[in-house]
Amino acid sequence: MKSISLYEEKGSVLNKIAPESKILYIVAALVIPYLIGSRWVSLGFIIASILLLLSAKVIRKTVPILGVSGFVLITVLLIQGLFRAGNVTPILSLGPVVFYKEGVNFALGIVINVLNILLSFCVLILTTKPSDMIENFVRKGFSPRFGYVFISIFQIIPQMTETMATITDAQRSRGMETEGNLFIRVKAFIPLISPVVMSSLINTKERALALEVRGFNSTIQKTFLNDEKKIPADKWIQLGMVVAIVAAIVFRIVLVVMYFM
Amino acid sequence: MARIEIEHLKYQYPATTKLALDDISFSVEPGEFIGIIGKNESGKSTLCQAIAGLVPNFYKGSYGGKVMVGEIEVKTVEVNEMCKTVGIVFQNPFNQVTGSKLTVYEEISFGLENMGIPKVEMIKRIDEAMELLDIIKYKDRNPFDLSGGQMQRMAIASIIAMQPEVIILDEPTSQLDPQGREEVFQAVQKLSKKGITIIMVEHNMEKIAQYSDRVVLLNDTKLVAIDTPQKIFSRDDLDSFGVEAPVFTKICRGLHLKNEETGCYPVTLEEASRLFQRLVKEESHNE
Amino acid sequence: MSKIEIKNLHFSYTENEEILKGMDFVLDERSTAIIGQNGAGKTTFVKLLKGLLRPTAGQILLNGADIAGMTVAQLAKHIGMVFQNPNDQIFKNKVIDEIIFGPMQIGMSRAEAEKKAKEAMAFVGIAGREEENPYDLGLSARKLVAIASIVAMDTEVIIFDEPTIAQDYAGKERIKDIIRTLRAQGKTVITIIHDMDFVADTFERAIVFAQGKAILDDSTKNVFAEKEVLEKAYLEQPNVTKLCQKLGYEEVFLNVYEFIEHQRKLG
Numbered sequence: 100m101k102s103i104s105l106y107e108e109k110g111s112v113l114n115k116i117a118p119e120s121k122i123l124y125i126v127a128a129l130v131i132p133y134l135i136g137s138r139w140v141s142l143g144f145i146i147a148s149i150l151l152l153l154s155a156k157v158i159r160k161t162v163p164i165l166g167v168s169g170f171v172l173i174t175v176l177l178i179q180g181l182f183r184a185g186n187v188t189p190i191l192s193l194g195p196v197v198f199y200k201e202g203v204n205f206a207l208g209i210v211i212n213v214l215n216i217l218l219s220f221c222v223l224i225l226t227t228k229p230s231d232m233i234e235n236f237v238r239k240g241f242s243p244r245f246g247y248v249f250i251s252i253f254q255i256i257p258q259m260t261e262t263m264a265t266i267t268d269a270q271r272s273r274g275m276e277t278e279g280n281l282f283i284r285v286k287a288f289i290p291l292i293s294p295v296v297m298s299s300l301i302n303t304k305e306r307a308l309a310l311e312v313r314g315f316n317s318t319i320q321k322t323f324l325n326d327e328k329k330i331p332a333d334k335w336i337q338l339g340m341v342v343a344i345v346a347a348i349v350f351r352i353v354l355v356v357m358y359f360m
Numbered sequence: 361m362a363r364i365e366i367e368h369l370k371y372q373y374p375a376t377t378k379l380a381l382d383d384i385s386f387s388v389e390p391g392e393f394i395g396i397i398g399k400n401e402s403g404k405s406t407l408c409q410a411i412a413g414l415v416p417n418f419y420k421g422s423y424g425g426k427v428m429v430g431e432i433e434v435k436t437v438e439v440n441e442m443c444k445t446v447g448i449v450f451q452n453p454f455n456q457v458t459g460s461k462l463t464v465y466e467e468i469s470f471g472l473e474n475m476g477i478p479k480v481e482m483i484k485r486i487d488e489a490m491e492l493l494d495i496i497k498y499k500d501r502n503p504f505d506l507s508g509g510q511m512q513r514m515a516i517a518s519i520i521a522m523q524p525e526v527i528i529l530d531e532p533t534s535q536l537d538p539q540g541r542e543e544v545f546q547a548v549q550k551l552s553k554k555g556i557t558i559i560m561v562e563h564n565m566e567k568i569a570q571y572s573d574r575v576v577l578l579n580d581t582k583l584v585a586i587d588t589p590q591k592i593f594s595r596d597d598l599d600s601f602g603v604e605a606p607v608f609t610k611i612c613r614g615l616h617l618k619n620e621e622t623g624c625y626p627v628t629l630e631e632a633s634r635l636f637q638r639l640v641k642e643e644s645h646n647e
Numbered sequence: 648m649s650k651i652e653i654k655n656l657h658f659s660y661t662e663n664e665e666i667l668k669g670m671d672f673v674l675d676e677r678s679t680a681i682i683g684q685n686g687a688g689k690t691t692f693v694k695l696l697k698g699l700l701r702p703t704a705g706q707i708l709l710n711g712a713d714i715a716g717m718t719v720a721q722l723a724k725h726i727g728m729v730f731q732n733p734n735d736q737i738f739k740n741k742v743i744d745e746i747i748f749g750p751m752q753i754g755m756s757r758a759e760a761e762k763k764a765k766e767a768m769a770f771v772g773i774a775g776r777e778e779e780n781p782y783d784l785g786l787s788a789r790k791l792v793a794i795a796s797i798v799a800m801d802t803e804v805i806i807f808d809e810p811t812i813a814q815d816y817a818g819k820e821r822i823k824d825i826i827r828t829l830r831a832q833g834k835t836v837i838t839i840i841h842d843m844d845f846v847a848d849t850f851e852r853a854i855v856f857a858q859g860k861a862i863l864d865d866s867t868k869n870v871f872a873e874k875e876v877l878e879k880a881y882l883e884q885p886n887v888t889k890l891c892q893k894l895g896y897e898e899v900f901l902n903v904y905e906f907i908e909h910q911r912k913l914g
Contacts, residue, residue, distance in 0.1 A: 230460065251459035254504060258459075262735075268699050269736040273796070274723035274752030290748070293738035297782065301734065305455035311418055312448050313458075313471035313518060317440040322476050324469035324483075400815045401785050451813075507685060534813050537685045537841045538883050563815060566886055604816040607844065607886035607903055614907035629886070633893040 104253045105160065106228050113155040113222065116336065117329040118232035121223040123340040128219035134347040136354075138208060141215045148218035157225040161218065168217060172210045179206035229253055231328045243321060247310075259299060266294045361390030361555065362430030362445060362525045364411060370424035371406060371415055380406045381415075382581040383425070390525070393558045395568040395589070398578035399602030404561045407578065408530045410434070411559065413442035429526060444475065447519035451531040453511035456518075457503045464495060467503045468518045475522065489521040492554075493547050509540025513547055526557040534563060545571065566606045569593060569627035577601060590624035608632035648676050649725070649803040649835045651696070655705035658691055666691045668859040669705070674804075678826060678836040680846040680867070683856030684881040689839040692856070693806050696837075698722040709804075724753045727802035731809040733786075733793035742768075742784075742792055743777035749800045760799070767799035771825055787818040794825060805829060807838040811845050823849050847871060847885035847901035855880050872899045 108114055113121070128148065132141040152158045179202040180186075186199030233246040270290045271277055277287045364387060371381040381403050388394055396404050409415040413434045416423040427434040429445055450456055461467040468489055472482045490496045493513040498506060503514060512532055519527060529548065533541035545567055552558045552571075562568050568575060569589040577584040577592055579601040585592060592598075593605040594613075605613070605627075612618070612625040612632055619626050619635055626632040651674040658667040667688050681689050694700040695707060698719045707714045709725055727749075730736060739745040743764055750760035768774050771791045776784075781792050790810075797805060810822050819842075826849050829836050840846060846853060846867060853870040855863035857880040863870055871877070871888045884892070887906050888899045900906040 228462070230462065247458075247460050254459040258454075258504065265730070265732075266735050268694070268697075269730045271699065271719045272697055272723060272728045272730070273736070273749035273800070274720050275748075276720050290738045294735055297737070298732075298734045302452075302455050305450060305452060306459070308414060308418065309450060309456040309515075310458060311414070311439050312412060312443045313522070314440040314443055314474035316438075317474045317476070319474070319476040321473055322478060322482065323473055324466060324479065324486075326479075399817060400787050531813075538843070539684060539881050602815060602817045608890060610903045611887070611890070611906050611910075614903065615910050629889055629893060632890060636890075636894055 104229050105224055107157060107160070107225065108228070109156045109226075111155040111157075111226065112330075113151060113226040115328070115330050117327075117333040118223065118227045118235055120333050120336045120340070121227060123337050125219045125223060127340045127344055128215055130344055131347040132215065134351040136351075138211055141211045145211065145215050145218055148215070148222050151222050152218070152225065155222075155226045157221075160225050161221050164217060164221065165214075168213060172213060175209055176203065176206040179203065179209075231325070234323060234325065235328060237321070238323070238327060244315075247315070259295070262298055263291070263295055266291055266298075269294075361557070362432075363390055363428075364388040364526065364557070364559075365428040366411075366425070367428075368425035369407075369410060369427060370422075371410060372422045373406075373419060374421045376421075379581050381410065384583045385425075386576065386583060386586045388557060388559065391552075391555045391557055393552045393571055393573045394560070394586075395572035395575045396559065396561045396578065397563075397565070397568060397575060397592075397603055398584075402578040402602075403581040404578055405530050406581075407576075408448060408528045408559065408561060411526070412446045412448040412528055413437060413439050414448070417442075440474070443471070443524070444522060445524055446526045446528065447522060447524035448528040448530065449512070449515050449519055449532050451534055453508055453515055453532075453535065454504075456515040457511065462502060463500050464503055464506070464514055465490070465499045467514060468521050471518055471522045485521045485523070489517040492520060492550060493517040494543075507540060508536045509543040512536060512540065512544050516544070516547060516551075520551065524556070526559065527551060529558070529560040529562075531561050531563065533567075541567075565593070565604055566608070566628070569606045569609070570629075577603065588622075588624075589627045590619070590622045593627050594618075594624040648833055650675055650708075650710055651804065651835070652708040652711075653705075654708065656692075656695065656702055656707065657704040658688075658695060658700060659703050665703075666859055667695075667702075670861050672854065672861055672864055674835060674837060676830075676833065676835060677851040678830045678849070679838075679852045679854060680850040681837065681839045681854050681856060682841070682843070682846060682880075682882055687856040687880070688859045689856050690808070693728065693808065693837070693839055696804075696806065697726055697728055720752070723749070723800070723802075725802055726804040726806065727797040727800050728806040729794050729797045729808060729810065731812055733781075733789045736793060736796070737781045737789065740780050741777065742773070742779050742781055745781055745792060746796045746799050749796050753800055763799040763801055764795070767795040770798060770828070771795045772821060786813055787815065787821075790814065790818065791821070794822070798825075798829070802834075804835040804837065807836070807840070809840055810838060811840065811842045819845060826850075843871070843883055843885045844887075844902075847887065855882065868899065868901055871901060 128144040132144065152161060180198040181196065181202065183202030183205060186202045188200040189197045190200045190203065191198040230250045233250050237243050237246045267277060275287060275290060276283050366387065367385050369381055369384040370379060372379050384407065396407065398404050406415055410427055416435060417439050423435060432445060434442060458467060458470050461470060465486060468486045469482055472485060490499065493516055495510060495513050495517060498510055503511065506514060533544050536544065548558060548560065549571060572589050574586055575589050575592040576586045584601060593609045598605055608629055609625045609627050617635055618624060619631065626635050653670050653672050656667055656670040657665065659665040681692065683689050691700065695702055698714055698717060714722055737745055739748065746764040746767060747760040750763050751757065755763065771794050773788060773791050773795060781789055784792065811819050814822065826836055850867050853867045854861050855870060855876065862880065863873060863876050871884050874884060874892065877884060885901060887902055891899045900909060
């Protein structure tokens with residue numbers, strides 16, 4: 100089954116804990132370094148994320164994600180290191196090519212931030228079943244309809260690509276070129292996209308009927324087949340995250356107040 | 361168990377100028393197996409949806425007359441309430457998959473969760489429904505990975521788990537291969553034996569003749585007749601409604617062979633072959 | 648009259664799972680139904696004929712020329728295919744525009760395409776509906792638009808993918824007529840289909856696919872007599888044939904008409 104969800108069940112602790120805990124972790128990983136204003140804190144979170152991903156046995160799945168962004172980050176490092184305005188202190192020269200401390204330093208800041216964001220999101224995305232996360236939200240009062248749309252997207256989009264493949268075959272069978280230069284591709288757009296839109300509309304209507312007769316719009320308090328995803332430690336994890344964030348805020352305020360005094 | 365009573369039902373979809381159902385009246389006894397036949401656009405699907413309450417409560421539009429299922433007047437009840445009494449299964453198995461569940465087992469729970477059924481009861485009902493539709497072996501599969509016939513049985517199981525008294529099936533086999541069609545028919549027959557009222561639209565007349573207690577013949581939004589398959593398929597004017605008799609009936613009609621007990625042409629393989637075999641015996645007797 | 652030679656045809660998507668496991672036969676002027684359970688390789692086979700997929704081994708020769716040398720667009724001039732669901736192809740707001748699309752893609756002038764389109768519309772029985780919107784038509788009529796849009800391309804070979812699905816009695820009879828007439832005009836008509844009564848009534852030859860092989864290839868009458876082979880391929884016999892066998896007849900009949908004639912002769 101093709102699905103665009105990256106989640107994989109490995110039976111790890113990260114698979115078992117509440118999605119909310121992981122979301123709070125992301126918030127902490129992004130907010131705390133900013134509040135404290137130190138790159139070292141970001142670095143600490145990067146290491147923490149890597150350790151978490153290792154423990155969940157999903158570190159290998161981050162490789163393609165890091166691969167794509169890695170390319171961009173190296174470009175940033177090169178350009179900033181070589182050409183950033185305000186580059187004065189050379190740290191490394193390879194023939195005529197000279198890297199400057201200021202540029203490299205600035206670029207490193209970006210690299211660390213991006214890595215921190217990516218890895219902390221990976222902790223959530225690679226270890227959480229989307230439907231578990233949404234179900235937990237619905238239990239907390241989130242709209243089930245919105246939740247449904249969000250979860251079903253993960254399965255319905257791959258299905259739409261299959262429809263798209265059939266339609267492409269049907270139009271090519273009528274002699275239409277779909278490959279080649281830009282002009283050919285632009286010309287092929289309408290014959291391909293119109294049937295996709297029309298059949299999605301028909302499918303959506305039929306699916307709406309099918310959902311309706313299974314009580315989708317019922318106002319009765321919903322029940323759940325699956326138990327809520329959480330472990331006793333979740334309470335403490337979440338408390339810990341909140342305390343850390345609050346502490347960082349307090350630290351920041353104190354810093355600002357001290358500055359003005 | 362609920363009796364279905366339809367009285368002078370008239371209906372027109374919004375933004376259209378023609379009636380989709382025109383003065384339909386008939387009733388269905390609890391536990392009956394009813395086949396609905398008629399050419400395309402004769403009103404079969406609309407009639408199904410009127411019994412399930414989607415007409416008029418989902419589509420809106422103008423509505424006259426009355427549909428009663430047991431004590432419930434269909435028009436006055438929300439669809440999400442009505443579905444506890446009348447379940448409906450559609451033609452395309454694919455578009456009945458919710459897309460929000462990762463396994464067959466979870467898929468069947470969708471309606472039960474919405475109905476607020478407690479977990480213990482839910483598990484019991486899902487297990488029963490899977491057993492009845494013979495899909496336990498696909499329990500942990502992704503719903504989209506099933507074949508058409510398996511997917512359609514899952515759709516039926518999802519409805520059965522909600523424990524309706526009536527199940528409507530609107531051309532449930534027309535997208536399936538012969539094996540898938542046979543699987544669905546066997547499953548439906550099992551439901552019928554359990555006493556659930558079955559109302560089924562189907563283009564395969566041999567199957568309709570084989571399984572139905574009575575057949576509803578629609579033409580141009582109107583009810584032509586409701587009668588036994590033998591009576592319906594022996595009508596001389598059948599062709600004029602764009603409906604084909606089962607192959608066996610056509611043969612016997614061509615040879616002017618009526619079943620003396622019913623006064624009609626045979627409609628199933630068994631009935632026709634019994635008649636032929638008796639004729640052969642009688643002939644050898646006479647000689 | 649076209650001839651399609653299938654020589655040692657193999658196909659697989661992945662290395663360890665072969666879909667077509669070596670097929671050898673020749674498609675000639677006889678109208679041919681390819682029958683078999685889902686997953687037997689029918690759809691893969693017609694996609695290969697259309698060049699939408701390419702064989703992993705073996706050849707398909709169209710009138711002696713290997714189609715491996717032709718693009719999908721070039722092949723479209725010779726082999727037309729009506730897809731199962733008309734909604735997968737319709738994109739114009741007018742019936743006539745939809746039907747001239749294919750002919751113009753394969754190089755006909757607008758005037759010629761319109762001429763062919765009008766002929767095709769008359770042929771399938773939707774003459775005079777040129778200006779209507781295909782989406783406003785009922786399912787049966789929409790199917791006829793799809794058929795006309797392929798017929799108008801005037802290819803030597805026409806493939807029908809499940810032509811009877813979701814069709815009522817009148818629709819099926821219409822499609823039966825279309826197929827018979829195309830055959831009479833000398834076109835090679837091929838279908839992949841599940842409806843055995845329809846095959847028995849309409850096609851001269853049947854090829855049974857099972858697990859990627861053509862396990863039976865003969866006149867429709869002979870194929871449907873092979874009850875055991877059909878069962879092995881999870882196929883049903885036509886209803887008339889079932890009755891013949893139930894009555895213990897040695898000869899099988901394919902349709903109501905043949906059966907009645909036989910009985911009348913018996914007296």
